[in-house]
Amino acid sequence: MRCLICESECSNFVDESTDSLTHHCSECDLIFKDPSLFQDLPTQKLRYDLHQNSADDMGYRAYFQKFIEFVLSSMGERDYPKSGLDFGSGRSSLLADMMSDIGITTLPYDPVYRADEELLDGRYDIVTSVEVFEHLTDPISSLKQIISMTSSGGLIAIRTEFHHGVDGHAKWYYPKDPTHILFYTPKTFEKLSEIFGCKVIAHNEKNMILLEMI
Numbered sequence: 001m002r003c004l005i006c007e008s009e010c011s012n013f014v015d016e017s018t019d020s021l022t023h024h025c026s027e028c029d030l031i032f033k034d035p036s037l038f039q040d041l042p043t044q045k046l047r048y049d050l051h052q053n054s055a056d057d058m059g060y061r062a063y064f065q066k067f068i069e070f071v072l073s074s075m076g077e078r079d080y081p082k083s084g085l086d087f088g089s090g091r092s093s094l095l096a097d098m099m100s101d102i103g104i105t106t107l108p109y110d111p112v113y114r115a116d117e118e119l120l121d122g123r124y125d126i127v128t129s130v131e132v133f134e135h136l137t138d139p140i141s142s143l144k145q146i147i148s149m150t151s152s153g154g155l156i157a158i159r160t161e162f163h164h165g166v167d168g169h170a171k172w173y174y175p176k177d178p179t180h181i182l183f184y185t186p187k188t189f190e191k192l193s194e195i196f197g198c199k200v201i202a203h204n205e206k207n208m209i210l211l212e213m214i
C-alpha cells in the first residue's frame with residue numbers, strides 16, 4: 001500500500017484493539033487505516049450527529065480558546081489576519097464566532113452541515129481546521145482545497161491528535177473512533193508542506209500545528 005500523502009511504500013500491522021489493518025509510512029510518519037475501512041459520508045454523519053457542540057458549552061469555548069491562543073502566540077510579527085474560514089466546522093459556528101469576536105471575520109464551512117460551496121471559492125488570511133484531518137479520506141485533495149483558499153502569506157491552523165508511533169497505537173484511544181482514519185505527527189506536516197510549498201511555523205508536539213503559505 002502506498003502512502004496517501006507522499007506515495008512511499010508503507011509497512012502494515014493489525015491494530016488488535018479495533019481489528020483494523022493499518023499502514024505506516026516511515027517517510028512521512030503517517031499512520032492510516034486501510035481504505036477498505038473508510039466509511040462513506042452518510043455513515044460518518046450518524047456518528048457526527050451524536051457530537052454536542054453548543055455555544056453555551058463552556059468546555060468547548062475553553063477548548064477553542066486554547067487553539068486561538070496557540071495560533072496568536074505562534075504568529076510572531078506577521079500581519080494580524082482579517083478574514084478566516086473554519087473548514088469542517090461541524091454544526092456549530094462557535095470557533096468562527098470566537099475568531100470574529102477578536103477581529104478575524106471568519107465563516108464556518110462544513111461538507112455535511114454547512115455545505116455552502118461558494119465559500120470554497122473565497123480567499124482567506126487564515127483557514128482553521130479543528131478535528132478534521134483525522135477524518136480525511138483523501139488528504140491530498142482536501143489540502144489542495146485548503147491551500148487554494150489561503151492567501152499568499154496566509155496561515156493554516158490545524159488541530160488533530162498527533163500519534164505516538166506504531167508501538168503505542170493499539171493502546172491509544174484516538175483510533176477507536178471508526179471515523180478517525182489518519183494519524184499524523186509534525187513530520188507528516190513537514191512533508192505536506194514540502195509538497196504544497198508552505199512551511200511549518202509552529203506546533204505544540206501534541207495536537208496543534210500552524211503552517212504558513214509562502
Ligand SMILES: [Zn+2]
Nearest residue numbers: 003006025028
Ligand atoms: Zn508518507
